[in-house]
Amino acid sequence: MLQRVEPADLDALYLDHVADLERRVARVLEQQGWDALVIESGTPAKRSQFDDQYWALRPCPHFQHWVPLAEAECALVVRPGQRTKLLRAGSTSFWEKPAPPDSTAFERALDVVRVAGDTARRAHQGPGRVAIVGEGREGPSSLVKALDALRTTKTPYEVACLAEANRRARAGHDALREAFRGGDASELDLHLLFLKATRQDDGETPYKNIVALGESAATLHHVAYGRQARGRAAESLLVDAAATCRGYSSDVTRTWFKGAGAAASAFAQLVAGVEAMQQRLCRAVRVGLPYEDLHDESHRQVAAILRETGLVTASVEEAVSGGITRAFYPHGLGHSLGLQTHDVGCGLRAPRGDNPFLRNTSEVAVGQVFTVEPGVYFIEALLAELRAKPAGAGVSWRAVEALAPLGGVRIEDDLLVLPDGARNLTREHLPEGGGAA
Numbered sequence: 001m002l003q004r005v006e007p008a009d010l011d012a013l014y015l016d017h018v019a020d021l022e023r024r025v026a027r028v029l030e031q032q033g034w035d036a037l038v039i040e041s042g043t044p045a046k047r048s049q050f051d052d053q054y055w056a057l058r059p060c061p062h063f064q065h066w067v068p069l070a071e072a073e074c075a076l077v078v079r080p081g082q083r084t085k086l087l088r089a090g091s092t093s094f095w096e097k098p099a100p101p102d103s104t105a106f107e108r109a110l111d112v113v114r115v116a117g118d119t120a121r122r123a124h125q126g127p128g129r130v131a132i133v134g135e136g137r138e139g140p141s142s143l144v145k146a147l148d149a150l151r152t153t154k155t156p157y158e159v160a161c162l163a164e165a166n167r168r169a170r171a172g173h174d175a176l177r178e179a180f181r182g183g184d185a186s187e188l189d190l191h192l193l194f195l196k197a198t199r200q201d202d203g204e205t206p207y208k209n210i211v212a213l214g215e216s217a218a219t220l221h222h223v224a225y226g227r228q229a230r231g232r233a234a235e236s237l238l239v240d241a242a243a244t245c246r247g248y249s250s251d252v253t254r255t256w257f258k259g260a261g262a263a264a265s266a267f268a269q270l271v272a273g274v275e276a277m278q279q280r281l282c283r284a285v286r287v288g289l290p291y292e293d294l295h296d297e298s299h300r301q302v303a304a305i306l307r308e309t310g311l312v313t314a315s316v317e318e319a320v321s322g323g324i325t326r327a328f329y330p331h332g333l334g335h336s337l338g339l340q341t342h343d344v345g346c347g348l349r350a351p352r353g354d355n356p357f358l359r360n361t362s363e364v365a366v367g368q369v370f371t372v373e374p375g376v377y378f379i380e381a382l383l384a385e386l387r388a389k390p391a392g393a394g395v396s397w398r399a400v401e402a403l404a405p406l407g408g409v410r411i412e413d414d415l416l417v418l419p420d421g422a423r424n425l426t427r428e429h430l431p432e433g434g435g436a437a
Protein backbone atom coordinates (compact mmCIF):
# COMPACT_ATOMS: atom_id res chain seq x y z
CA MET A 1 0.00 0.00 0.00
CA LEU A 2 1.25 3.47 -0.82
CA GLN A 3 1.74 6.15 1.79
CA ARG A 4 -0.39 9.20 2.38
CA VAL A 5 0.50 12.12 0.14
CA GLU A 6 1.87 14.88 2.40
CA PRO A 7 0.14 18.29 2.26
CA ALA A 8 3.48 20.06 1.66
CA ASP A 9 4.15 17.85 -1.36
CA LEU A 10 0.68 18.59 -2.70
CA ASP A 11 1.32 22.31 -2.25
CA ALA A 12 4.58 22.12 -4.23
CA LEU A 13 2.85 20.20 -7.03
CA TYR A 14 -0.02 22.70 -6.97
CA LEU A 15 2.28 25.61 -7.84
CA ASP A 16 3.48 23.73 -10.94
CA HIS A 17 -0.13 22.83 -11.75
CA VAL A 18 -1.15 26.50 -11.86
CA ALA A 19 1.85 27.42 -14.01
CA ASP A 20 0.98 24.60 -16.39
CA LEU A 21 -2.67 25.67 -16.48
CA GLU A 22 -1.65 29.26 -17.29
CA ARG A 23 0.33 28.01 -20.30
CA ARG A 24 -2.41 25.69 -21.56
CA VAL A 25 -5.26 28.16 -21.08
CA ALA A 26 -3.24 30.94 -22.76
CA ARG A 27 -2.94 28.70 -25.82
CA VAL A 28 -6.69 28.06 -25.89
CA LEU A 29 -7.51 31.78 -25.49
CA GLU A 30 -5.14 32.70 -28.29
CA GLN A 31 -6.59 30.05 -30.61
CA GLN A 32 -10.11 31.30 -29.96
CA GLY A 33 -9.32 35.03 -30.07
CA TRP A 34 -9.89 36.03 -26.43
CA ASP A 35 -7.76 38.51 -24.45
CA ALA A 36 -8.84 37.31 -21.03
CA LEU A 37 -10.99 34.76 -19.25
CA VAL A 38 -13.08 35.33 -16.13
CA ILE A 39 -14.27 32.26 -14.22
CA GLU A 40 -16.83 32.65 -11.45
CA SER A 41 -17.01 30.28 -8.47
CA GLY A 42 -20.80 30.38 -8.30
CA THR A 43 -23.68 31.19 -5.97
CA PRO A 44 -25.52 28.70 -3.73
CA ALA A 45 -28.77 27.51 -5.32
CA LYS A 46 -32.05 27.76 -3.45
CA ARG A 47 -33.49 24.37 -2.52
CA SER A 48 -37.04 25.45 -3.17
CA GLN A 49 -38.78 28.71 -4.00
CA PHE A 50 -41.15 28.01 -1.09
CA ASP A 51 -38.64 28.27 1.75
CA ASP A 52 -35.37 29.98 2.62
CA GLN A 53 -32.87 27.12 2.51
CA TYR A 54 -29.96 26.83 0.10
CA TRP A 55 -27.89 23.92 -1.20
CA ALA A 56 -24.22 23.96 -0.23
CA LEU A 57 -22.20 25.65 -2.98
CA ARG A 58 -20.99 23.31 -5.72
CA PRO A 59 -18.18 25.44 -7.16
CA CYS A 60 -17.92 25.69 -10.93
CA PRO A 61 -15.40 22.99 -12.02
CA HIS A 62 -13.62 25.49 -14.29
CA PHE A 63 -12.96 27.56 -11.15
CA GLN A 64 -11.93 24.57 -9.02
CA HIS A 65 -9.46 23.52 -11.70
CA TRP A 66 -7.43 26.55 -10.58
CA VAL A 67 -8.15 26.75 -6.88
CA PRO A 68 -9.49 24.27 -4.31
CA LEU A 69 -11.80 26.80 -2.72
CA ALA A 70 -15.53 26.33 -2.14
CA GLU A 71 -16.50 29.97 -1.63
CA ALA A 72 -19.35 31.79 -3.33
CA GLU A 73 -19.07 34.97 -5.40
CA CYS A 74 -15.34 34.63 -6.14
CA ALA A 75 -13.85 35.12 -9.60
CA LEU A 76 -10.60 34.31 -11.36
CA VAL A 77 -9.19 36.65 -13.96
CA VAL A 78 -6.84 34.86 -16.37
CA ARG A 79 -5.00 37.28 -18.63
CA PRO A 80 -2.06 35.70 -20.52
CA GLY A 81 1.22 37.44 -19.72
CA GLN A 82 -0.02 38.53 -16.28
CA ARG A 83 -0.29 36.75 -12.96
CA THR A 84 -3.71 35.18 -12.58
CA LYS A 85 -5.91 37.12 -10.18
CA LEU A 86 -8.31 35.66 -7.64
CA LEU A 87 -11.04 38.06 -6.53
CA ARG A 88 -12.05 36.62 -3.17
CA ALA A 89 -15.34 37.78 -1.75
CA GLY A 90 -15.33 38.08 2.00
CA SER A 91 -18.49 36.75 3.58
CA THR A 92 -20.46 39.35 5.54
CA SER A 93 -23.04 36.85 6.78
CA PHE A 94 -23.35 36.40 10.52
CA TRP A 95 -25.42 33.26 9.90
CA GLU A 96 -22.74 31.15 8.29
CA LYS A 97 -19.13 30.96 7.26
CA PRO A 98 -17.49 28.82 4.57
CA ALA A 99 -15.20 26.01 5.79
CA PRO A 100 -11.52 27.04 5.79
CA PRO A 101 -9.65 25.82 2.68
CA ASP A 102 -7.55 22.62 2.96
CA SER A 103 -4.51 24.61 1.90
CA THR A 104 -3.58 28.24 1.36
CA ALA A 105 -1.00 27.47 -1.35
CA PHE A 106 -3.21 29.38 -3.80
CA GLU A 107 -2.11 32.59 -2.06
CA ARG A 108 1.39 31.94 -3.44
CA ALA A 109 0.26 30.97 -6.95
CA LEU A 110 -2.28 33.74 -7.57
CA ASP A 111 -2.69 37.44 -6.89
CA VAL A 112 -5.42 37.34 -4.26
CA VAL A 113 -7.54 40.47 -4.06
CA ARG A 114 -10.17 40.76 -1.34
CA VAL A 115 -13.37 42.32 -2.59
CA ALA A 116 -16.58 43.02 -0.73
CA GLY A 117 -19.66 40.91 -1.35
CA ASP A 118 -20.75 40.30 -4.90
CA THR A 119 -18.59 43.07 -6.32
CA ALA A 120 -16.32 40.24 -7.48
CA ARG A 121 -18.86 39.69 -10.21
CA ARG A 122 -18.66 43.30 -11.38
CA ALA A 123 -15.00 44.08 -10.74
CA HIS A 124 -13.53 41.70 -13.26
CA GLN A 125 -14.21 43.44 -16.54
CA GLY A 126 -10.99 44.58 -18.21
CA PRO A 127 -9.81 45.72 -21.63
CA GLY A 128 -10.14 43.64 -24.80
CA ARG A 129 -12.35 40.63 -25.48
CA VAL A 130 -13.16 39.00 -22.14
CA ALA A 131 -14.90 35.62 -21.94
CA ILE A 132 -16.97 34.94 -18.83
CA VAL A 133 -17.56 31.37 -17.68
CA GLY A 134 -19.70 30.43 -14.69
CA GLU A 135 -22.93 28.85 -13.50
CA GLY A 136 -25.87 30.43 -15.28
CA ARG A 137 -23.64 32.27 -17.76
CA GLU A 138 -23.99 31.65 -21.46
CA GLY A 139 -20.24 30.96 -21.75
CA PRO A 140 -18.91 30.73 -25.31
CA SER A 141 -19.54 27.05 -25.99
CA SER A 142 -16.39 26.31 -28.01
CA LEU A 143 -14.31 27.82 -25.20
CA VAL A 144 -16.17 25.88 -22.51
CA LYS A 145 -15.65 22.67 -24.51
CA ALA A 146 -11.92 23.38 -24.86
CA LEU A 147 -11.65 24.02 -21.09
CA ASP A 148 -13.59 20.79 -20.40
CA ALA A 149 -11.16 18.92 -22.65
CA LEU A 150 -8.18 20.43 -20.77
CA ARG A 151 -9.41 18.84 -17.54
CA THR A 152 -9.22 15.31 -18.96
CA THR A 153 -5.42 15.23 -18.97
CA LYS A 154 -4.20 15.42 -15.40
CA THR A 155 -1.14 17.23 -14.07
CA PRO A 156 1.07 15.50 -11.45
CA TYR A 157 -0.76 17.55 -8.77
CA GLU A 158 -4.13 16.24 -9.91
CA VAL A 159 -2.83 12.67 -10.05
CA ALA A 160 -1.54 13.03 -6.47
CA CYS A 161 -4.95 14.33 -5.33
CA LEU A 162 -6.78 11.48 -7.07
CA ALA A 163 -4.38 8.90 -5.59
CA GLU A 164 -4.88 10.39 -2.13
CA ALA A 165 -8.68 10.40 -2.61
CA ASN A 166 -8.42 6.67 -3.33
CA ARG A 167 -6.29 6.09 -0.23
CA ARG A 168 -8.91 7.89 1.87
CA ALA A 169 -11.68 5.67 0.52
CA ARG A 170 -9.95 2.55 1.76
CA ALA A 171 -10.83 2.93 5.44
CA GLY A 172 -14.52 3.04 4.53
CA HIS A 173 -14.47 -0.03 2.31
CA ASP A 174 -12.43 -2.00 4.86
CA ALA A 175 -14.84 -1.09 7.66
CA LEU A 176 -17.93 -2.06 5.65
CA ARG A 177 -16.48 -5.37 4.56
CA GLU A 178 -15.66 -6.21 8.19
CA ALA A 179 -19.07 -5.13 9.48
CA PHE A 180 -20.83 -7.11 6.73
CA ARG A 181 -18.74 -10.21 7.39
CA GLY A 182 -19.14 -10.19 11.14
CA GLY A 183 -22.67 -8.93 11.69
CA ASP A 184 -26.05 -8.03 10.34
CA ALA A 185 -25.89 -4.26 9.93
CA SER A 186 -28.61 -2.42 8.01
CA GLU A 187 -27.83 -0.32 4.93
CA LEU A 188 -28.22 2.84 7.01
CA ASP A 189 -25.77 1.51 9.63
CA LEU A 190 -23.27 0.66 6.89
CA HIS A 191 -23.66 4.09 5.26
CA LEU A 192 -23.04 5.84 8.60
CA LEU A 193 -20.08 3.56 9.25
CA PHE A 194 -18.55 4.55 5.90
CA LEU A 195 -18.84 8.24 6.83
CA LYS A 196 -17.30 7.61 10.23
CA ALA A 197 -14.43 5.47 8.95
CA THR A 198 -13.52 8.04 6.26
CA ARG A 199 -14.15 11.03 8.57
CA GLN A 200 -16.57 12.64 6.09
CA ASP A 201 -19.86 14.39 6.66
CA ASP A 202 -22.60 13.24 4.27
CA GLY A 203 -22.38 16.43 2.21
CA GLU A 204 -18.61 16.10 1.83
CA THR A 205 -18.55 12.77 0.00
CA PRO A 206 -17.88 13.08 -3.74
CA TYR A 207 -21.28 11.50 -4.44
CA LYS A 208 -23.99 10.04 -2.22
CA ASN A 209 -22.79 6.66 -0.87
CA ILE A 210 -24.45 3.75 -2.65
CA VAL A 211 -24.88 1.01 -0.04
CA ALA A 212 -27.03 -1.88 -1.25
CA LEU A 213 -27.81 -5.21 0.40
CA GLY A 214 -29.16 -8.02 -1.77
CA GLU A 215 -31.81 -7.05 -4.32
CA SER A 216 -31.20 -3.32 -3.66
CA ALA A 217 -28.01 -3.63 -5.74
CA ALA A 218 -30.27 -3.89 -8.80
CA THR A 219 -31.05 -0.20 -8.28
CA LEU A 220 -27.89 1.24 -9.78
CA HIS A 221 -27.88 4.35 -7.56
CA HIS A 222 -29.50 2.91 -4.44
CA VAL A 223 -29.44 5.59 -1.72
CA ALA A 224 -32.78 4.95 0.04
CA TYR A 225 -31.04 3.01 2.81
CA GLY A 226 -32.92 0.21 4.53
CA ARG A 227 -33.06 0.63 8.29
CA GLN A 228 -33.63 -3.00 9.28
CA ALA A 229 -31.16 -5.85 9.72
CA ARG A 230 -32.23 -8.61 7.34
CA GLY A 231 -30.84 -11.84 8.76
CA ARG A 232 -30.67 -13.61 5.41
CA ALA A 233 -28.81 -16.92 4.99
CA ALA A 234 -27.23 -15.74 1.73
CA GLU A 235 -26.49 -12.03 1.46
CA SER A 236 -24.61 -9.63 -0.81
CA LEU A 237 -23.33 -6.09 -0.29
CA LEU A 238 -22.54 -3.62 -3.07
CA VAL A 239 -20.74 -0.46 -1.90
CA ASP A 240 -20.07 2.38 -4.36
CA ALA A 241 -18.59 5.07 -2.14
CA ALA A 242 -15.42 7.10 -2.00
CA ALA A 243 -13.66 10.22 -0.75
CA THR A 244 -12.15 13.48 -1.96
CA CYS A 245 -8.84 15.31 -1.77
CA ARG A 246 -8.78 19.06 -2.50
CA GLY A 247 -11.91 18.75 -4.62
CA TYR A 248 -10.79 15.64 -6.55
CA SER A 249 -12.93 12.49 -6.28
CA SER A 250 -12.20 8.84 -6.11
CA ASP A 251 -14.99 6.52 -7.30
CA VAL A 252 -14.80 2.97 -5.98
CA THR A 253 -17.19 0.01 -6.03
CA ARG A 254 -16.78 -3.33 -4.27
CA THR A 255 -19.21 -6.28 -4.05
CA TRP A 256 -19.04 -8.82 -1.19
CA PHE A 257 -21.16 -11.85 -0.35
CA LYS A 258 -21.57 -14.36 2.44
CA GLY A 259 -23.61 -17.46 3.19
CA ALA A 260 -24.06 -20.90 1.74
CA GLY A 261 -26.37 -22.72 -0.64
CA ALA A 262 -26.84 -22.97 -4.40
CA ALA A 263 -27.63 -19.28 -4.96
CA ALA A 264 -24.61 -18.17 -2.92
CA SER A 265 -22.24 -20.41 -4.85
CA ALA A 266 -23.64 -19.31 -8.24
CA PHE A 267 -23.31 -15.68 -7.09
CA ALA A 268 -19.73 -16.41 -6.00
CA GLN A 269 -18.99 -17.53 -9.56
CA LEU A 270 -20.61 -14.38 -10.94
CA VAL A 271 -18.56 -12.09 -8.67
CA ALA A 272 -15.34 -13.94 -9.52
CA GLY A 273 -16.19 -13.68 -13.22
CA VAL A 274 -16.84 -9.93 -13.08
CA GLU A 275 -13.70 -9.37 -10.99
CA ALA A 276 -11.51 -11.28 -13.49
CA MET A 277 -13.13 -9.48 -16.44
CA GLN A 278 -12.68 -6.08 -14.81
CA GLN A 279 -8.97 -6.78 -14.34
CA ARG A 280 -8.60 -7.98 -17.95
CA LEU A 281 -10.25 -4.76 -19.16
CA CYS A 282 -7.93 -2.67 -16.97
CA ARG A 283 -4.94 -4.46 -18.53
CA ALA A 284 -6.34 -3.85 -22.03
CA VAL A 285 -6.15 -0.04 -21.63
CA ARG A 286 -3.80 1.28 -24.34
CA VAL A 287 -3.03 4.75 -25.66
CA GLY A 288 -4.97 5.36 -28.87
CA LEU A 289 -7.74 2.85 -28.13
CA PRO A 290 -11.24 4.31 -28.46
CA TYR A 291 -12.80 3.84 -25.00
CA GLU A 292 -16.03 2.77 -26.68
CA ASP A 293 -14.17 -0.27 -28.13
CA LEU A 294 -13.31 -1.30 -24.57
CA HIS A 295 -16.97 -0.85 -23.62
CA ASP A 296 -18.02 -3.05 -26.58
CA GLU A 297 -15.46 -5.66 -25.48
CA SER A 298 -16.97 -5.61 -21.98
CA HIS A 299 -20.34 -6.65 -23.48
CA ARG A 300 -18.76 -9.68 -25.16
CA GLN A 301 -17.09 -10.61 -21.87
CA VAL A 302 -20.31 -10.13 -19.88
CA ALA A 303 -22.00 -12.47 -22.39
CA ALA A 304 -19.33 -15.11 -21.75
CA ILE A 305 -19.78 -14.77 -17.95
CA LEU A 306 -23.57 -15.05 -18.25
CA ARG A 307 -23.07 -18.29 -20.18
CA GLU A 308 -20.50 -19.68 -17.73
CA THR A 309 -22.80 -19.04 -14.77
CA GLY A 310 -25.74 -20.72 -16.52
CA LEU A 311 -27.82 -17.53 -16.73
CA VAL A 312 -27.77 -17.45 -20.52
CA THR A 313 -27.87 -20.25 -23.08
CA ALA A 314 -27.61 -18.04 -26.19
CA SER A 315 -24.21 -17.69 -27.88
CA VAL A 316 -21.98 -14.72 -27.02
CA GLU A 317 -22.79 -13.24 -30.41
CA GLU A 318 -26.57 -13.60 -29.93
CA ALA A 319 -26.43 -12.35 -26.35
CA VAL A 320 -24.75 -9.11 -27.47
CA SER A 321 -26.67 -8.48 -30.70
CA GLY A 322 -30.05 -9.53 -29.21
CA GLY A 323 -29.75 -7.03 -26.34
CA ILE A 324 -29.42 -9.69 -23.61
CA THR A 325 -26.22 -8.20 -22.18
CA ARG A 326 -27.79 -4.73 -22.23
CA ALA A 327 -30.59 -5.94 -19.96
CA PHE A 328 -28.09 -7.36 -17.44
CA TYR A 329 -25.55 -4.53 -17.84
CA PRO A 330 -27.29 -1.33 -18.94
CA HIS A 331 -24.71 1.31 -17.94
CA GLY A 332 -21.45 2.41 -19.52
CA LEU A 333 -18.08 0.81 -18.73
CA GLY A 334 -16.80 4.02 -17.18
CA HIS A 335 -16.33 7.78 -17.21
CA SER A 336 -13.69 10.44 -16.87
CA LEU A 337 -12.89 11.30 -13.26
CA GLY A 338 -11.55 14.44 -11.62
CA LEU A 339 -13.19 17.41 -9.96
CA GLN A 340 -16.52 16.01 -11.03
CA THR A 341 -17.21 12.36 -10.30
CA HIS A 342 -18.67 12.09 -13.78
CA ASP A 343 -16.37 14.52 -15.50
CA VAL A 344 -17.64 15.61 -18.90
CA GLY A 345 -14.36 16.13 -20.73
CA CYS A 346 -14.13 12.57 -22.10
CA GLY A 347 -17.72 12.63 -23.29
CA LEU A 348 -17.61 15.49 -25.76
CA ARG A 349 -18.80 13.15 -28.52
CA ALA A 350 -22.13 11.26 -28.28
CA PRO A 351 -21.85 7.47 -27.97
CA ARG A 352 -23.25 5.05 -30.53
CA GLY A 353 -27.03 4.68 -30.32
CA ASP A 354 -26.86 1.27 -28.64
CA ASN A 355 -24.55 2.63 -25.89
CA PRO A 356 -26.79 5.47 -24.65
CA PHE A 357 -25.32 5.70 -21.14
CA LEU A 358 -21.63 5.59 -22.05
CA ARG A 359 -19.97 8.72 -20.63
CA ASN A 360 -16.49 8.20 -22.05
CA THR A 361 -16.26 8.36 -25.84
CA SER A 362 -12.71 9.65 -26.04
CA GLU A 363 -9.61 8.05 -27.44
CA VAL A 364 -7.46 6.78 -24.56
CA ALA A 365 -4.59 9.27 -24.01
CA VAL A 366 -1.68 9.60 -21.58
CA GLY A 367 -2.69 11.47 -18.44
CA GLN A 368 -6.40 10.68 -18.58
CA VAL A 369 -8.01 9.33 -15.40
CA PHE A 370 -11.17 7.26 -15.82
CA THR A 371 -13.08 4.45 -14.18
CA VAL A 372 -13.47 0.87 -15.36
CA GLU A 373 -16.65 -0.48 -13.75
CA PRO A 374 -18.44 -3.35 -15.45
CA GLY A 375 -21.38 -4.98 -13.70
CA VAL A 376 -24.12 -7.59 -13.92
CA TYR A 377 -27.52 -6.94 -12.29
CA PHE A 378 -30.97 -8.46 -11.96
CA ILE A 379 -33.10 -5.41 -12.79
CA GLU A 380 -36.73 -6.44 -12.81
CA ALA A 381 -38.01 -3.91 -15.36
CA LEU A 382 -35.25 -4.58 -17.91
CA LEU A 383 -35.48 -8.35 -17.52
CA ALA A 384 -39.29 -8.31 -17.92
CA GLU A 385 -38.82 -6.42 -21.18
CA LEU A 386 -36.22 -8.93 -22.35
CA ARG A 387 -38.43 -11.88 -21.41
CA ALA A 388 -41.18 -10.60 -23.71
CA LYS A 389 -38.82 -10.44 -26.69
CA PRO A 390 -37.63 -13.36 -28.87
CA ALA A 391 -34.11 -12.96 -27.44
CA GLY A 392 -35.58 -13.84 -24.03
CA ALA A 393 -35.59 -17.50 -25.10
CA GLY A 394 -31.80 -17.42 -24.71
CA VAL A 395 -32.04 -16.77 -20.95
CA SER A 396 -32.39 -19.38 -18.22
CA TRP A 397 -35.15 -17.68 -16.22
CA ARG A 398 -34.96 -20.17 -13.34
CA ALA A 399 -31.31 -19.29 -12.82
CA VAL A 400 -32.23 -15.59 -12.96
CA GLU A 401 -34.94 -16.01 -10.31
CA ALA A 402 -32.55 -17.87 -8.02
CA LEU A 403 -29.97 -15.08 -8.15
CA ALA A 404 -32.26 -12.03 -8.23
CA PRO A 405 -32.40 -11.70 -4.38
CA LEU A 406 -28.64 -11.02 -4.47
CA GLY A 407 -29.19 -7.97 -6.68
CA GLY A 408 -26.05 -7.69 -8.72
CA VAL A 409 -22.35 -7.02 -8.82
CA ARG A 410 -20.24 -4.05 -9.87
CA ILE A 411 -16.50 -3.65 -9.46
CA GLU A 412 -14.93 -0.27 -10.09
CA ASP A 413 -11.37 1.06 -10.05
CA ASP A 414 -9.85 4.40 -11.08
CA LEU A 415 -7.10 4.24 -13.72
CA LEU A 416 -4.42 6.71 -14.78
CA VAL A 417 -3.26 6.20 -18.38
CA LEU A 418 0.53 5.86 -18.77
CA PRO A 419 2.50 5.65 -22.04
CA ASP A 420 2.63 1.85 -21.71
CA GLY A 421 -0.63 0.94 -20.01
CA ALA A 422 -2.36 2.17 -16.88
CA ARG A 423 -1.73 2.74 -13.19
CA ASN A 424 -4.56 1.50 -11.01
CA LEU A 425 -4.99 4.24 -8.38
CA THR A 426 -7.56 2.16 -6.48
CA ARG A 427 -5.83 -1.23 -6.19
CA GLU A 428 -2.71 0.42 -4.79
CA HIS A 429 -4.83 0.65 -1.64
CA LEU A 430 -7.68 -1.85 -2.11
CA PRO A 431 -6.12 -4.89 -3.78
CA GLU A 432 -9.34 -6.92 -4.02
CA GLY A 433 -12.38 -5.97 -6.08
CA GLY A 434 -14.86 -8.21 -4.31
CA GLY A 435 -15.62 -11.76 -3.29
CA ALA A 436 -16.41 -13.62 -0.10
CA ALA A 437 -16.55 -11.19 2.81
Ligand SMILES: [Mn+2]
Pocket residue numbers: 251335371373412
Ligand atom coordinates in the same frame (compact mmCIF):
# COMPACT_ATOMS: atom_id res chain seq x y z
MN1 LIG B 1 -18.26 5.51 -11.40
